[in-house]
Amino acid sequence: MPRFNEMEYSPQQTVFTLNAPDDAGGVLVRIYASATAEHPLHTLSLFRIDHERWTSYVSGDMLGRFYTFEVFPKGAEGRGMGECPGTFAKAVGVNGLRAAIIDLKQTCPPGWEQDVRPSVENPCDLVVYELHLRDFSVHPSGHSLHKGKYLALTEPGAIFYLKSLGINAVQLQPVFDFSSIDEAHSEWAQYNWGYDPQNYNVPEGSYSTDACRPEVRIREFKQMVMALHTAGIRVIMDVVYNHCADTEDSNFQRTYPDYYFRKTPGTEQLSNGSGCGNETASERPLMRQYMIESVCYWVKEYHVDGFRFDLMGVHDVETMKAIRKALDGIDPSITMYGEGWSAGDCALDYHLLATKQAVRQMPGISAFGNDMRDAIRGDFSDDRASAWLAGRPGYAETVKFGIVGGISHPQINMSAVNYCQEPWAEQPSQYVSYVSCHDDLCLADRLRISFPNTPAETLVRLDQLAQTPVLLGQGIPFLYAGEEVFRDKKRVRNAYRSPDAVNQINWENLQRYPELFLYYRGLIQLRMEHKAFRMGNADWVRHHLHFISAPANVVAFRLDGEAVGDTWPIIYVILNPNPRARKVTIPSGRYTVVCKNGKVNPCGLSTHRGGTISVGARQAVVFHGGK
Numbered sequence: 001m002p003r004f005n006e007m008e009y010s011p012q013q014t015v016f017t018l019n020a021p022d023d024a025g026g027v028l029v030r031i032y033a034s035a036t037a038e039h040p041l042h043t044l045s046l047f048r049i050d051h052e053r054w055t056s057y058v059s060g061d062m063l064g065r066f067y068t069f070e071v072f073p074k075g076a077e078g079r080g081m082g083e084c085p086g087t088f089a090k091a092v093g094v095n096g097l098r099a100a101i102i103d104l105k106q107t108c109p110p111g112w113e114q115d116v117r118p119s120v121e122n123p124c125d126l127v128v129y130e131l132h133l134r135d136f137s138v139h140p141s142g143h144s145l146h147k148g149k150y151l152a153l154t155e156p157g158a159i160f161y162l163k164s165l166g167i168n169a170v171q172l173q174p175v176f177d178f179s180s181i182d183e184a185h186s187e188w189a190q191y192n193w194g195y196d197p198q199n200y201n202v203p204e205g206s207y208s209t210d211a212c213r214p215e216v217r218i219r220e221f222k223q224m225v226m227a228l229h230t231a232g233i234r235v236i237m238d239v240v241y242n243h244c245a246d247t248e249d250s251n252f253q254r255t256y257p258d259y260y261f262r263k264t265p266g267t268e269q270l271s272n273g274s275g276c277g278n279e280t281a282s283e284r285p286l287m288r289q290y291m292i293e294s295v296c297y298w299v300k301e302y303h304v305d306g307f308r309f310d311l312m313g314v315h316d317v318e319t320m321k322a323i324r325k326a327l328d329g330i331d332p333s334i335t336m337y338g339e340g341w342s343a344g345d346c347a348l349d350y351h352l353l354a355t356k357q358a359v360r361q362m363p364g365i366s367a368f369g370n371d372m373r374d375a376i377r378g379d380f381s382d383d384r385a386s387a388w389l390a391g392r393p394g395y396a397e398t399v400k401f402g403i404v405g406g407i408s409h410p411q412i413n414m415s416a417v418n419y420c421q422e423p424w425a426e427q428p429s430q431y432v433s434y435v436s437c438h439d440d441l442c443l444a445d446r447l448r449i450s451f452p453n454t455p456a457e458t459l460v461r462l463d464q465l466a467q468t469p470v471l472l473g474q475g476i477p478f479l480y481a482g483e484e485v486f487r488d489k490k491r492v493r494n495a496y497r498s499p500d501a502v503n504q505i506n507w508e509n510l511q512r513y514p515e516l517f518l519y520y521r522g523l524i525q526l527r528m529e530h531k532a533f534r535m536g537n538a539d540w541v542r543h544h545l546h547f548i549s550a551p552a553n554v555v556a557f558r559l560d561g562e563a564v565g566d567t568w569p570i571i572y573v574i575l576n577p578n579p580r581a582r583k584v585t586i587p588s589g590r591y592t593v594v595c596k597n598g599k600v601n602p603c604g605l606s607t608h609r610g611g612t613i614s615v616g617a618r619q620a621v622v623f624h625g626g627k
C-alpha cells in the first residue's frame, strides 16, 4: 500500500489520507464543486490513524469535485498552513491549486492497455534526445498542429522527424506540474523550462489543450507516450525532486512544516544546495518514500521509461539506490541518470550525496560526463573558452576517458583527466556522453563565441567533430534537440524564461545545414548497426577498445568488432581537432571508409589500403576492415 495515497475514489465514498505531524492541532479537507468555487460544499476533519497519518472519508459519489487539505500546526492558535492539494495529487484543476477527484481509468486513450515499452538491452543502446515541448514545436516552420503541447509529439511529422534522425529516447524537460506558467492564460506569450515544481505527480497543464479539465492533461500525456512508444521511442522524464518552486507555499511545507527541507546545521536557515532557495531532504523517511512512490507512479500510470534526476547530487545515495531497487521490481530496463552535482553546499555529509563520485556505489544509475563535455568544447564557466576542439593541448586524455565511458582503462592516464582523479563509472552505461544540453550555451552559440571570426562552414565542421566522440563513444549518447540543425539561442546561456523567439528551434535550418543533420543521422546509424560502438560492458571496453599512437591532440582508437559480435571485424576511429591535417599509421589491409570530410555512409564512401592515413583538419575518419 503506498504511503502517499491521499485520495481514493469509489462511487460510494472518497477516502482522504494525509501524511502530517502527529501533534498537529487538526487537519481539514474541503471539497469544492469546482477548481475556482469560493465556498466548499463539505468540510471534513481528519483524525489520526497511525504515526504521521491522518484520514477521513466522505460518502456519496464525489466524482468531478475538487478538494484541498489544510494542516493546523500545534500551538498556532487556529492558524492553518493554508490550503493545498496535498503532496501527491494525481489530478488538479487549473494552476494546480486544488486536487481533483477523477477516475484515472477514464483517462486512458484507446489502445492504452496494449501500449508496451520499447525494449532496450543496455542503456548504451539508447540515443537520448533532450527536448522542450515548446522549443520543438512552436516555430511556424515545424507546421505543428499542437504547438507547445503534448499532442505535438503525437503528430506524424514529429514522429517521422525523430525516426529519421534515428534517436530512440526523448528526454522531456519538465512535464510535471510546475508553477511559472499561468495555465489560465494560454493566450499569453509565456515560456519557462519548468524547473519549479508544484505538483510532482500531475502533468503540467499548459502543455494540454485544456488546463481547466483535469482529465485532459492526463489523457494527452498518455497519448504522447503511446505515440512515441508505437514509434519505438522511449520517454524519459526530467524530474526535479531536489527543490520546490517555493518553500512556504509548497505542498510539502503546508502539509508537514519543516519536514521535507534541509536546514543548515545549527540554524533555522533553509539550506540551498539547489540554488533555488531550498533543498529537499531525501534522507528523511517520508521524502525518500515520496520519491520512490512518485517515480513508480509515473512508470505505472503513464508508462514512462526513464528518469533524469535534476541535481542528483542533492539527493542521498541510499535514496537513489532505493529508487533503483523499486524500479528494478517493475522493469530493470527503466533508465536512471542524473546530474552528479548540486548547485551549492548541501546540508548533508558530502560522502552521502549521490554525486558523480558516488556513481560506483550506485549500480544501474548513471551521471552526466561533464569532464568530456568541457574537454571538448571548453569550461562551462567561461563561454569564450575553447579546448580540445580548438586543437589546444591538454584535453585529449579527457576525451579518451569519455570515449571509454568513464571507466578505468589501461591506456588512460587519469592524472591528465579533467575534474576527477579516478574513474567514476563502473560500467560505460553509467556515463552519459554529451557536449551540450539545455543548460549553458547550445553548441552552435558556444562555437560562435569560442571561435570568433570563423566561417560558418568551419563551425559546422567543428560541430560535427564535437558530437563524434559522443555518438561513437561507449557511454550513453545524449543530444540536445535541434543541435542537428545548428539551432541557436541568440547566445543566451540561461534561457529558462526567455521567449519562444530565443528558444524555438527554427526548422528552416534543416535546409540551411543539411550536411549537419545527415552527419548526426549517419553516426547514429553507425552506432545502432554496430555493437562495437556500444559494447555495454566495462571488461569488453578495456579489452576491445585500444587507443593507437597518434600526433598531439589526435584521438585515435581501434575497436575489435569481431570480439564483441560485430559484423565489422576491426573498426578505426580517428579524431583530429588540429587546424591542419595529421597522419596516423595503421596496419595495411583492406578498409572501407564510412566517415570522412563531414560525411557518413555506413555502406562506404571510399576504400583504403592502410599504412599512413592523412586525416584532414577538424574532422573525424571512421573505417572498418581487416587484413
Ligand code: CA
Pocket: 095, 096, 177, 178, 179, 180, 181, 183, 198, 204, 205, 206
Ligand atoms: Ca502548472
